[in-house]
Amino acid sequence: LGADEFGFATAPLVAEGCIMMRKCHLNTCPVGVATQDPVLRRKFQGKPEHVVNYFFFVADEVRELMARLGVRSMDELIGRADLLDMRVGVSHWKAKGLDFSRIFYMPPVSSEVPRRVSLSQDHGLEGALDNRLIDLSRAALDRQEKVSFIVPIRNVNRTVGTMLSGEVARRYGHQGLPDDCIHIQLNGTAGQSFAAFLAAGITLDLVGQANDYVGKGLSGGRVIVRPTNEFQGASHENMIVGNTVLYGAVEGEAFFSGVAGERFAVRNSGASAVVEGTGDHGCEYMTGGTVVVLGETGRNFAAGMSGGVAYVWDPQGLFEAHCNLSMVAVEPLRSTAEQIAHVEPALWHRAECDEIILKQYIEKHLRYTGSEVARQLLANWEKTREGFKKVFPHEYRRALGEMHQQSKASRAAKSKAVA
Secondary structure, eight states, X not given: OOOSOOOOTTHHHHHTTOXXXXXXXXXXXXXXXXXXXXXXXXXXXXXXXXXXXXXXXXXXXXXXXXXXXXXXXXXXXTTOGGGOOOHHHHHSGGGXXXXXXTTXXXXXXXXXXXXXXXXXXXXXXXXXXXXXHHHHTHHXXXXXXXXXXXXXXXXXXXXXXXXXXXXXXXHHGGGOSXXXXXXXXXXXXXXXXXXXXXXXXXXXXXXXXXXXXXXXXXXXXXXXXXXXXXXXXXXXXXXXXXXXXTTTOOEEEXXXXXXXXXSTTTTOEEEEEEESOOOTTTTTTOEEEEEEEOSOOOSSBTTTOOEEEEEEEOTTSOGGGGBOTTSEEEEEOOOHHHHHHHXXXXXXXXXXXXXXXXXHHHHHHHHHHOOHHHHHHHHTHHHHGGGEEEEEEHHHXXXXXXXXXXHHHHHHHHHHHHO
């Protein structure tokens, strides 16, 4: 024991009014803490002062306990397993027969040896691959001139593209650089958080594969991950990126010529992505953006999804059994002619026909990755189009309708004022 860390779990939320209904993922929180429903949000009674008071009370009680133990500071508490009261936990029937001696072991060291962290951490940023990327991108960073180059990458290279994105954001803000101003091809296997927070104007084209958290917090850039020319397998049957890809993505595009792991596009709020299959919990808590899945999905797809749209290739009609239908509807993909004839334009995703959006992204996927799956789908589009399903959140449908009504009311008020 001896971690310099505190965990408060759900307690601060309780101070704000949480009653632990365990319905956070259903958008039905009765006290308005974890919901996008405007009616329920009005029930929220929490204030910042409530959390401040909670932590003051925690600090006061901790100070009293420390005084009782004869300890003067938090640093003196670190590693003091001898001060822990283990009787209640160890005597519980579930702990019968368990030996906790090694967990609470205190190494016999002299008082001069610190039990807490006393050395500053070295994250090795001086040797990060991004330093080289920044140097090679000087013309784009300084004068917005287009640059393109190829570099190798290994799985020890983590958060590649993030420091470069920081340089772009520092100079040009969230708007970033012109599209594809910096184009980098990387050959090899990327470490975790490849292209995290990637800024607008940067394209990272990875020929190989990547670990977890690809495109985390994507902020306008473009991410491409495709297999090498030597790869002989079927891309839609092989993993190419890990878990939690595009977590919290805000803006930008991603194209993956292969299968992604679990929680693909979790909490995506604006990015667009094409992938050839996903693990469990795809599009979980998604609030915006567009996701195209050209293959199978795992279970619990769209759990807690309140915004954006997903298009899923489902020629066998099995997808609905894998989808969490508590907050979304699964609909057949309408042709452009059918959508124009039968669907109110106010309910169109991105004010465009679904078929047009979907086909454009599959064409981009083919152009950027050379995907054989995309090639086959486009070769017989009139037939393959019928195998797609649209995942449309109920909340998103309601919001589009409300926005349309507000827009109509605003136009009517303006015309009345002019008259």
